[in-house]
Amino acid sequence: MKEPRLVIGSRRRCDNDGRFYTVKTETHRFCRDACRKAFHRYGSPFLQLRTCIQREVELAADAIEFRLFAALDGGAQARYRQANPKRAGRFDEQLEEVETGQGRKSA
Numbered sequence: 001m002k003e004p005r006l007v008i009g010s011r012r013r014c015d016n017d018g019r020f021y022t023v024k025t026e027t028h029r030f031c032r033d034a035c036r037k038a039f040h041r042y043g044s045p046f047l048q049l050r051t052c053i054q055r056e057v058e059l060a061a062d063a064i065e066f067r068l069f070a071a072l073d074g075g076a077q078a079r080y081r082q083a084n085p086k087r088a089g090r091f092d093e094q095l096e097e098v099e100t101g102q103g104r105k106s107a
């Protein structure tokens with residue numbers, strides 16, 4: 001994907017660390033050389049952050065859904081299993097782990 005040309009003399013945020021700088025050429029995207037090198041070596045830090053946040057949100061949503069599933073009665077769990085067989089299978093395994101884990105602790 002080709003990046004759009006920048007306006008020389010305008011202020012913008014560095015693609016690597018988000019600091020403000022003044023654009024000197026149409027392809028000048030970093031506040032300093034270290035940022036340019038870091039960006040090309042490690043990729044976009046914002047992309048990494050976004051991926052990391054997305055993963056954490058998914059994990060948290062999964063944990064909440066598992067708690068709701070565990071709180072359902074047998075009939076409602078059966079209906080959930082029909083609607084989401086894959087997820088329910090994972091939740092069943094998690095429930096088993098929780099139960100056997102507690103069993104070992106109390107024994």
Ligand SMILES: [Zn+2]
Pocket residue numbers: 014015016017018019030031032035
């Ligand atoms: Zn920078």
